[in-house]
Amino acid sequence: MTDMPDFASTSLASTLADPAPLRRADGVWRSAWRRFRRDRVGMLSLAIVLAYVLLIACTGSGLVARHWQEEVGVHYAPPAFLGAASPEASGTAVSAAAAASANVDISDVDPLAPRYKEWDERAAQYHALARPIAATLPFGGDRLGRDVLAKALKGTQISVSVGVLAAIVATLIGASLGALAGFLGGRVGDLVEWVYNVLTAVPEILLFFAFAAVLGRGISTLVLIMGLTGWTGQYRQVRAEFIKHSRREYVRAAEAIGASAGARMFRHILPNVSHVILVRMSLMVVGFIKAEVILSYLGLGVATDQVSWGTMLAESQSELILGHWWQLAAATIAMAVFVTAFSLMADAWRDALDPK
């Protein structure tokens, strides 16, 4: 561990602004980045994740897929590359047949005939917004004729944000409790350890259900509950790291020069364990994204007026039996690519940050 430069001393050195041509050893992050850059799989997955981040920024700011709720196509509109569905398959056939049979002239026996003109004039005063309904959509439509591609883009934003936000909440709780318990130990440590034991005694999903039963539904509740129930893994790891580091010489040296407990915890130890926290957090993101899918299917996650990978997959169950596979494919591909890239990136980060 001696090869790992400690942040306190490097920052001290930089404040002294030593002009000597002495080449300073690279910091943890810089050397990790150097190692990471050599990992081709890691770089590729980083590029994919960044592309997703860009996409999420676009949908989040309303540039893309803002109108995902509009019913722009026929029911279950097939993807453009498959061509339009046969008329029997969609409801359009009925109206076409009705229009064809209505061209018999019956005006001489129709008692309402003299008034049609008047009605037409009156009707013309109102402007009905006639929107063309597409027979095919780029990647198909759902039951209501909404564009699956737009839904997938918007769903990506919701699903990834839920996973990331929940991981942030869980990390804040887990890391601060882990730091407290690991650094202070004693009574505080015992108390936090007790809370940990209590929460891990109940399987996570059951704990989630208990919270969901009383706190209700919705995206923010989902994030809150996942954060409140999912911090235990992060806590365990951070606590172990803090126990290990609090006995290290650099921390005792900091104590000797009068650094307060808070300063030692957050200015000295925290930067040295932050890579552990980061890697664990990225693993949590993947776990929470997967959990969101299952919970949304079970009716405890994202509400039905929103869209996420979970709600899309939940809808696709009945669609698949009818042969409409595109919504299932869109959500699955969007999720699989992101989760694979994110997991590989997390693995690469772990290898780069912890070369042992």
Added chain:
Amino acid sequence: MFAYLLRRLWQMIPTLLGVVLLIFFLFRKFGVDPAQTLASLNATPREIAEIRQQLGLNEPWWYQLALFVKGIVTFDWGRSWATHETIAHLMATRLPATLTVTLPILILDTLIAIPIALGVAYVRGSLTDRAIMVGTTVALSVSFLVYVIVGQYVFGFRLGWFPVQGWSDSTWTNLVVYAPLPVLLAVMVGLSPQTRLYRTFFLDELGHDYVRTARAKGLTEPAVLFRHVLRNALIPILTNVGLALPGVLIGSFLIEVYFSIPGIGREVLLAVNRSDYPVIQAVTLYVAMLTMLANLLVDLSYRAVDPRVVLR
């Protein structure tokens, strides 16, 4: 041994107490008023007040907590608010369905993952190893829900190998006719993470000196792998299986809901949707107790697997 058991059981008390407190205050603080839930839709305020009186909701919180603890200690969990079924009866009737599905899943998953992981660890770094690792990464990135949707469609609907869903009163019929499809799908999903995990256990063991010694004294490779490596890796494997045991008792929520299997998991979800608090509380507590017992059981089994382990 006896002293060890006694001490471990004694140590469970604070944790269990914590779970009781958590459940009690969570539902009392944030939950809806039980009297409102229990009363009929057009109940008069007087009727609601009477129900409050009956449930002891007008008593101070410590008295209610004492009532709650008394119910737990005497195993008198009360009745479901939705169906008025006693909770003990509810659990006893739902558990068999859950076990019919979860036990085969756990057994098959473990028995299939161990040889694959051992094989993959043995040829570490080879093309097979890397291909399987990439395969499991991709398999892991697809949601469980997708496996279930597609699996039911392909194997049940298209190919007709299994009934799409269903359940009967006969355990044997369930096991042979209705359980295989959910079990197959869950095993497919569980195999990837299990294989990856067990592979790391085996890799750990393969790096030890005793493996080199065993080879040096001329043991055949199967003997090295199965008599030495496998037996030494049993401890982490057992830990992992032990951690999965409580899950066996509540079942897979997704599987039970999707295939309409009348098990504990589906019952809990129904209870969550109906705000049927007694059911959720009872199942949570009961699973917490069983989790702790399962952990104890795992620790005891270490002794059976590895005579060097001393229980203190």
